[in-house]
Amino acid sequence: MKRLILIICLIPIICKAQPGHAPEKLLLEIPKVKIMVLGTFHFDDSGLDDHKNEKPLAMMSAEKQKEIQEIVDQLIRFKPDKIALEFKTLLQPRIDSLYNDYGSGKFQLGKNEIYQLGFRVGEKLGHDKVYGVDANPRWYDFILNMEEQEYENYKNALISKLAIEKPHTRELYPLYQQYYKIKDSLLHVVPLRDYFLKVNSEESIKANHGIYLVDSFKLGIGSDDEDERYFGADMRTAWYNRNLRIFQNIQRILDAGDERVLLIIGYGHLPIIKHCIEYSPEFEWVELSEYLK
Numbered sequence: 001m002k003r004l005i006l007i008i009c010l011i012p013i014i015c016k017a018q019p020g021h022a023p024e025k026l027l028l029e030i031p032k033v034k035i036m037v038l039g040t041f042h043f044d045d046s047g048l049d050d051h052k053n054e055k056p057l058a059m060m061s062a063e064k065q066k067e068i069q070e071i072v073d074q075l076i077r078f079k080p081d082k083i084a085l086e087f088k089t090l091l092q093p094r095i096d097s098l099y100n101d102y103g104s105g106k107f108q109l110g111k112n113e114i115y116q117l118g119f120r121v122g123e124k125l126g127h128d129k130v131y132g133v134d135a136n137p138r139w140y141d142f143i144l145n146m147e148e149q150e151y152e153n154y155k156n157a158l159i160s161k162l163a164i165e166k167p168h169t170r171e172l173y174p175l176y177q178q179y180y181k182i183k184d185s186l187l188h189v190v191p192l193r194d195y196f197l198k199v200n201s202e203e204s205i206k207a208n209h210g211i212y213l214v215d216s217f218k219l220g221i222g223s224d225d226e227d228e229r230y231f232g233a234d235m236r237t238a239w240y241n242r243n244l245r246i247f248q249n250i251q252r253i254l255d256a257g258d259e260r261v262l263l264i265i266g267y268g269h270l271p272i273i274k275h276c277i278e279y280s281p282e283f284e285w286v287e288l289s290e291y292l293k
Helices: 002-017 062-078 089-103 113-125 148-165 172-186 192-199 202-213 231-253 267-279
Strands: 033-040 082-088 131-134 260-266 283-286
Touching: 033 113, 033 192, 033 267, 062 113, 062 192, 062 260, 082 089, 082 113, 082 231, 089 113, 089 131, 113 260, 131 231, 131 260, 148 231, 172 192, 172 202, 192 202, 202 231, 202 267, 231 260, 231 267, 260 267, 267 283
Parallel strands: 033 260, 033 283, 082 131, 082 260
Antiparallel strands: none
16 A cells, blocks of 8 residues: 555656656657659559559650649759669669769650650759669568479469468459559540559559458468468568668768659658658658649
8 A cells, every 4th residue: 555655646746757748759850851752654654563554654755744844843843862763773873974974965765764854843843863763672581492383383382272261362462453444544645643642542542552462472371381372471571671771872962951752663662661750759751732733
């Protein structure tokens, strides 16, 4: 009883020693770099993504070039100190050369969003360079060491096994295929600005990430073998790893005094990148809709 009375008496002292009862406030005092992300489709699809647009847009047409320029004019209002783009860091010297040639009128912009958006925004703002932040993922060794055909055979065997043991696990995949077809069709009926606002919305960001957690993610369910059991999850780990490396590359390009970063990247990266930005005490997520009016 005396111990209980002592604890009750100490409560006001403990509370007084912790102002506002919110130690998290210490982290809120850290200066934050604002990051605005434009999640985009690939203007000049290289065919490397799992999902491919069946009917690409004529990005070099007069109509689309006008829409792109309007978007660029709106993006520059953010006034970023750095422009981060989806190309590998090893390609930086090559991109530097092309960017310098563009500034001197020796390079005509290609279809890729790196050129159409990144180069244009950088040139408008007078930046000396744009920065590549993409990275190759790290795979688990047992997957990495497989020959391509061996990997395909292994994966197909697990797909067949999953279809027999848990046929209901593939019910969502057709829905996602339909979802992407509907979303792709929007490209041909709405202006680019409206499309970007749609795919960068919170609703769309959540929906896009779902496909990474169904279908092939479940490969190995039901197996007793340790590697085989988690094959789907381990395979997807590479996607998460790639995005974490991209986030680290964003950190790498920052210099003292930088306050704003514009990241232009495929919209599939948005969920993980946004998670990193929002949970990092060093950064602040800026909604694209604040500037893309």
